[in-house]
Amino acid sequence: MAAWFCIGVLGLAQQARADDEEWEGWDTERLEALCGDGDGEEDGDDDDDGGDGDDGEPCTLSNVERRQLVDDIYEYSYRVRVGPGAYDLITLHRVVREHGQWSPVRTQKSMFLVHGDALGFRGAFLSSAASPAVPTSQSIAVFLARRGVDVWGIDLRWVHVPSGTTDFSFMKGWNLGMHAKDVGIGLGLARGWRSFTGNGNGRMVLLGWSRGATISYAYLNGETQQPLDKRHVSGFIPVDMAYTFAPGATQERQAACQTHAALAQVQASGQYEGGMLGLTMQGIAGLAIHQPAAPSSLLPGSTNRQVALLFGAATHAFQTPPVIPNYHWTGGQFSAEGLPTGLSWTAAPFFFDTLAQASPYQSIGEQVDTFAMWCGAPAVPYDDHLAWVRVPVLYVGAAGGMGGYGLHSLSLLGSTDVSSLVVQRFPDMYRAVDYGHADLFLAADAQNAVWTPILDWVQRR
Structure with a gap:
């Protein structure tokens, strides 16, 4: 993979920062390779729209940052240009222990984390760093880094699109295949940088949460077509997501087909942004944080705080039609009138702070592709080679989220080392509050x- 040859420049860039704490004005370094060369992921779109990360575009490092999270745990972030468009950017994040300034400890174990809808890497896996409601250490990225894991992750392209954008034509070619290709670029850079700095040449465990799991499935599907020496994944952890539905999930499939038809029609009309979910989340969070007792304009008869709690504890109420029965982000408690009174396991202020970290916009393409997978039609090129995926797999689900709906997807893989963990606190009949x-x-x-x-x-492993 040509991205391996980017590592020397990336390393020199980091070394150059060791004696210079001023981030502003740092010159962009040209990475010495073509990022997209040889990844093997399938775009599922033959159109050349100038924003799909075509092979042949130079990979350019445009920004490097380092910040302390807690104690000796630091986050590094690298913004990488992967195409010619203004927002053809990904950001790679690394959370790791240091034994000296700009000197991460060497580790044997490494992971690469892929976020889902609305929340980028920090919002998904490091949201405690931006919330006064909980300690900074209350994030999976810090938890893993403290225990000797080199944690890498990605911000997908849409995370970089700023609020106030009105023309989303650049998102036309952004779909599941393109995001999978970007994950491949990130994996190649992360793995190559680890090798360059003495951490060995081992492959990485790939964890994808929600839509990030779908993108990761698509990446693995494509990676099977690469030679062994160009494969980057040693194990796969899909978190609370179904890639396809089991044959018996008739109602869920029908709802997915209905949603796919609606979204595909919107996309065909020239709308390439996926509904501004992030702006909605930001608005709900802001009102809950700053005017919690004020009457809600979204749901008459409720307060702003109750609406934010409802978004977490009854997320399905905001979906039309809901595909997964009683699907929710956070287990909640309800009054006799059915209004939420609190959250059961997540601190409400922390949840609000996490919602506030949402990115304003997201491409519609990966959503259309996902619902096509769930519906079973039209055919998309992201499951043709899943039987060749042989890496160990751990499925992690939440009984009140996707939960058991994600288990069928494991049967599509060729892996023999497969295990699962579905966190369930109540009998099935109480799924709505699990x-x-x-x-x-x-x-x-x-x-x-x-x-x-x-x-x-x-x-x-």
Whole structure:
């Protein structure tokens, strides 16, 4: 993979920063390779729209940052240009222990994390760093880094699109295949940089949460077509997501087909942004934080705080039609009138602070592709080679999120080392108030219930 040859310049850039704490004005370094060369992921779109990360575009490092999170845990971030468009950018994040300034400790174990909808890497895996409601250490990235894992991750392209943007034509070619290709670029850079700095040539465990799991499935599907020496993944952890539905999920499939038809029509009309979910989340969070007791304009008869709690505890109420029954981000508590009164496992202020970290916009392409996978039609080129995926797999789900709906997808893989963990606190009939999709990363007990089993699984491989 040509991205391996980018590493020398990336390393020199980091070394150059060691004696210079001023970030502003740092000159862009040209990476000495073509990022997209040889990744093998399939775009699923033959159009050349100038924003799909075509092979042949130079990869350019435009920004490098380092910040302390807690104690000797630091985050490095590298912004990488992967195409000619203004927003053809990804950001790679690295959370790791240091034994000296700009000198990360060497590790044997490494992971690469892919976020889902609305929230980028920091919002998904490091949101505690931006919330006064909980300690900074209450994030999976810090937890893993403290225990000797070199944690890498990605901000997908849409994370970089600023608020106030009105023309989204550049998103026309942004789809599941393109995001999978960007994950491949990130994996290649991360793995190559680890090798360059003496951490060995080992492959990385790939963890994808929510839509990030879908993108990761698509990446692995493409990676099977690469020679062994160009494959980057040693193990796969899909978190609370279904790639396809089991044959018996008739109602869920029908709802997915209905949603796919609606989104595909919107996309065909020339709308390439996916509904401004992030702006909605920011607005809900801002009102809950700053005017919690004020009447809500979104849901008459409720306060702003109640609407934010409802968004977490009854997320399905904001979906039309809801595909997964009683799907929710955070397990909640409700009054006799059905209004939320609190959250069961995640601190409400922490949840609001996390919503506030949402990116304003997201491309519609990966959403259309995902619903096509769930519907079973039209055919998309992201599952043709799943039977050739042979890496160990750990599925992690939440009983109130996707939960058991994600288990069928494991049967599509050729892996023989497959295990699962679905966090469930109540009998099935109480799914509506069980552990939620975001509780897996935000809950006060997530370290014991979720992160420790993930770490144990990684350390055994």
